[in-house]
Every structure is written in C-alpha cells, then in structure tokens.
Amino acid sequence: MFDITGSIVLYKNSPALVKKAIASFLNTKLNVRLYLIDHSPNEDLKFLGEDDRIEYIANPLNPGFGAGHNVAIRKAAEKSKFHAVINPDIYYNEGVIEPIIDFFEQYPRIGTVMPKILYPDGRTQYLAKLLPTPLDFIVRRFIPFDFIRNKIDNRFELRKSGYNRSFNVPFLSGCFIIFRTSALLKIGAFDENIFMYTEDIDICRRIIDLGYRCMFFPSVSVYHDHERKSFVDFKIFKIYLKSAIYYFNKWGWFFDRGREKINHDTLKQFSALKGAY
Numbered sequence: 001m002f003d004i005t006g007s008i009v010l011y012k013n014s015p016a017l018v019k020k021a022i023a024s025f026l027n028t029k030l031n032v033r034l035y036l037i038d039h040s041p042n043e044d045l046k047f048l049g050e051d052d053r054i055e056y057i058a059n060p061l062n063p064g065f066g067a068g069h070n071v072a073i074r075k076a077a078e079k080s081k082f083h084a085v086i087n088p089d090i091y092y093n094e095g096v097i098e099p100i101i102d103f104f105e106q107y108p109r110i111g112t113v114m115p116k117i118l119y120p121d122g123r124t125q126y127l128a129k130l131l132p133t134p135l136d137f138i139v140r141r142f143i144p145f146d147f148i149r150n151k152i153d154n155r156f157e158l159r160k161s162g163y164n165r166s167f168n169v170p171f172l173s174g175c176f177i178i179f180r181t182s183a184l185l186k187i188g189a190f191d192e193n194i195f196m197y198t199e200d201i202d203i204c205r206r207i208i209d210l211g212y213r214c215m216f217f218p219s220v221s222v223y224h225d226h227e228r229k230s231f232v233d234f235k236i237f238k239i240y241l242k243s244a245i246y247y248f249n250k251w252g253w254f255f256d257r258g259r260e261k262i263n264h265d266t267l268k269q270f271s272a273l274k275g276a277y
Contacts, residue, residue, distance in 0.1 A: 003030040004097060004178070006084035007072030009065055010038040010045055013088045017225065018048055020091035024222075025084065026053055027094045030101075033079065035072035039063075065174070066190025066199040073181075073189045080181060087175040092222035099220050100178055103166075111183035111212025112204065114172035116163060116221035125224055126157035127173035128216040130266060131205065131259045137244050158266075160273060167269050168213045170262045174200030176222050183212050191250075197240045198247040205251065208262060 006025050010018065025034050034054045038045055039062035049056030057071060069085050076083050082101060100113050117125040130136075139152045154160060161167060177200065187206040190199050204214045252259065 001031075002033045002076075002080040004082045004084060004101065005033045005035070005072070005076035005080040005181075006086050007035040007037060007069050007076075008086045008088055009068035010036060010040060010088055011062065012040045013045065015045060015048065018045065018088045021086055021088050022048060022051075022054070024091045024093075024096075025086060026051065028097055030097060033076065035075060037068040037071050039068055064192065064195035064199075066194055066196075066203075067192040070189045070192060073184055076181060077185055082178055083181050083184060084176070084178045085174055087224065089225040090176045090222055091225070092220075096220045096222060097178075100217060103215070103217055103219075104178075104180060107213070107215075109211065109213055110180065110215050111207040111210070112172060112177055112179045113215045113217050114177045116216075116218040117173065117176060117224045118221050120223050120225055124163050125173075125226065126153070126159055126163065127175070128158055128161075128163070128167070128169040129171040129173075130156050130158065130263045131170045131256075132156065132201065133256075133259070134248055134253055158270070161270055162273075163216075163218055166215055166217050166219070168266065169216050170208055170214060170266055171201050171204050172214050172216065174203075175224050175226070179207075180212070183207055183210065186210055194243050194246055195239055197243040199243070202247060202250070205258075205262075209258075 008018065008021055022034065026032065032053055036049050036054060036056045038056065038058045039060065041060050043058050046056055046058070059068065073083055082104060096115060100115065103113060104110055114128065117127045119125060136152060136156050140149060158169065187203065187210060191202050194202060207214060
C-alpha cells in the first residue's frame with residue numbers, strides 16, 4: 001500500500017518542466033508511487049521514469065487526457081486511498097501533500113481536493129469555479145469587452161471569496177487535483193469520451209452526484225506554469241469546442257436544474273460577505 005499515488009500524462013513535453021513536476025511529487029517522506037503515462041509518438045521521455053518510485057507507461061495512440069490518467073487510476077485502485085492527477089507544468093515545495101491527506105482523513109465525505117494554484121510569479125489562478133453555462137463558455141472565449149468578461153469571471157470564478165479559506169465548489173481544475181480513490185472507483189474515473197478540457201468539470205459533477213464534496217483548500221499552494229493554448233492553436237481550440245459540446249449534450253444546455261441548484265448552494269456559502277454574488 002502507498003500513502004498516495006499520482007499520475008502525469010505526457011505529450012512531447014519539455015523534459016526540464018516535467019522533471020520539476022516529478023521532483024515535487026517525490027519530495028516527501030510519504031510512501032508514494034508515480035505513473036508517467038506517455039502519449040508522445042516516441043519514448044524520448046522514458047528516461048524520466050528511472051526512479052524506483054515511478055512506473056513509465058508508453059501509449060503513442062494518445063487516447064486523451066482522462067483516458068491516460070485512467071490507466072494509472074486502475075493500477076492504483078487497490079494500492080492507495082488517494083490519487084493525485086498532476087499536469088506536467090505543476091511544481092511545488094515540500095509539505096503540500098501531507099496537509100491535504102490530513103484534510104481528507106478529517107472529513108470522510110470529501111471526494112476531491114484542489115489547493116491554491118499560483119502563477120510562477122505568485123499571482124492567484126482562479127480555478128475554483130461554478131458549473132458553467134453555455135453563456136459562460138461563449139462570453140469568456142469570444143466577447144472582446146473586458147468589463148463584460150470581468151463581470152462573468154468574478155462570479156464564475158468565485159473571486160469575491162478571497163480564495164483565502166476552504167469552501168465546497170463544484171468545479172476544480174484538473175491541473176492538480178487529489179481524489180479519494182474509493183470515490184473515483186464508484187464513478188468509474190474520467191469519462192473517456194472527452195479527449196481533453198471538460199473532463200475535470202464532468203468528473204467533479206459526478207462525484208458531487210454521489211454525495212461527496214469537492215473542496216478548495218488554500219492552506220497549501222502549488223505553481224502552475226500555464227499557457228492557454230486554446231487561444232493560439234486552432235487545432236487545440238477545436239478539441240476544446242468539441243469537448244464543450246459533448247459536456248453540454250451530456251448534462252444539459254440552457255435547462256439544467258441540477259446545475260442551478262449546485263451553483264446556488266455554492267454561492268450561499270458567501271452570502272455573508274460584503275458585496276456577495
């Protein structure tokens with residue numbers, strides 16, 4: 001048994017960047033296991049798996065982000081109580097994982113946890129969000145007016161919360177998220193029909209539907225060297241659009257009572273704040 005397992009899905013990534021992600025996860029006294037799922041067309045990154053605590057798995061067919069992590073999740077199913085999904089562009093200091101595990105142990109109904117996510121310069125990335133409506137997707141991607149986008153973002157990204165205390169939130173970013181393994185197994189892990197981009201929204205929602213909580217936990221933080229490729233690469237943008245269409249076809253477009261209730265209950269947590277939503 002391991003204290004925690006983790007997985008990183010690779011695709012022609014910078015070795016220097018991935019080394020930082022690997023070193024961050026292994027920099028602990030916990031008993032850990034890390035799976036590197038490599039979707040690159042070659043095995044140039046195989047040397048990154050030389051540590052005994054790492055298992056390297058090559059799959060050049062590239063079935064998608066969620067499908068790659070599912071390979072690791074299935075391997076970890078009976079080996080640990082917790083599993084971390086980690087982007088190759090994540091890095092952090094020692095002492096991040098331990099408080100998160102303690103948080104899980106304290107509250108059995110927590111299904112998944114995301115710490116505070118920071119840009120490399122220390123600015124907060126607002127990645128604890130409401131469930132999106134189609135309007136949220138359209139405005140945040142296509143409307144050129146900052147005052148409109150900012151109004152949407154302030155609510156959608158729960159910015160008025162201050163991001164300085166723990167709260168229950170229905171959409172946590174998949175760039176760095178830790179799951180209770182038993183919850184993952186109950187929902188069947190990631191939906192492999194989603195190649196990339198909305199798989200984190202979908203999996204959080206399915207965990208909530210089972211009665212678990214998705215928690216933002218700002219007591220610890222990680223760095224995310226993030227680049228929004230969907231804005232600059234048309235091929236990536238098409239993948240993003242396809243995943244959004246699949247998500248709304250699955251859960252509902254403009255009429256989704258489940259979304260309305262979940263978002264309403266989320267915002268109620270902040271009703272006492274000045275200038276609440």
